[in-house]
Amino acid sequence: MYADADAMAATDLVLQCVTMSQISGEQVAGLRAAVEAGTGLTGWHGGIVDSYRASSDYLQLVGGQFATHPGKEPCERQGGQEDNYLPHTVNLTALGREHPVTAGIEDFDLVTEQYWVLHDDLVDVLATTTHPTRPWHPWHRPITSPAVWTRRWGAGRIVVTTPGHSLDVLEHPSVRTVIERGMLWASRTASAS
Template identity: 35%
Template structure:
């Protein structure tokens, strides 16, 4: 049986515990044995190297050097890493090694919670197969610094309504990448737990978890 570790915490506005419960349910439905922790200390356990998947849901926090070293080593060795929104993309702002592994870092959400569109850029990819070419979404519209080596699966286009100088900027929303032997998946969708009720978001997340897991 494949095993997955979910570690949640940080800013409560992202509803990390609720999100952890939803992700745990998804993975259990897919046959995983799931461990859920709410401290970054879990990343320091050498046993994470034997996991199939690690899911951080931990916004605006800090990670100790030994925790980060053990986490990145596990992923480089083949453990999958997958997550969403600020729980993975704005977890540890001071940890550049973590951001290098994830492939991006949140920097702004102009307009805060707004209506926007997500455009599927790789409809042939199994994670995106069968989804609408474009679908509406309401959430924080994530503006991110991203790694050019990411394999981008979906994007969004910013207007100048809330920051005129970014009018027309095309921003990655969903991507996958490699970090050493490990597979890394990220989606910027999912500000609060209720967004898992959006079919497209839910499907993308479930498929991304499964793709990343070894």
């Protein structure tokens, strides 16, 4: 669909939900052109920041890329996905406290995958999460990663929300509100007003 210029021109919002896949040069060019022309782009978790790892054009468009999600202490791991579920706080930034996507939301706690994200300086970070140092971690100081960000790309708007691994996380009132508001804010109809 991304390579279909007519379909993309008629699309107000792309809700990206693809993890660890491939995208052709023609497809990513179509997506970028649509966003530059005003189509909104949003998604959560691996569906947007772990979509097309091999496409630098896609990564530049989104503004960030999943790197890892540190797990529990090795002696506590059972071999399932829960090994990566850690209690952590999503902290609103000063910008996040005023932005339409996150205004009125307080810092909130989750127990789920805590994404460590590589990002560029064109993202407007609305919320962050900090990875502490633990005796079993090789890094020597806490790492703060964006958890929610927006980005303007041409006439288009992009919203990325990194929490969202499972249904219970998506049902968390703050996560749900951020995703719902993010879709509205990024939509072409919203950016035209």
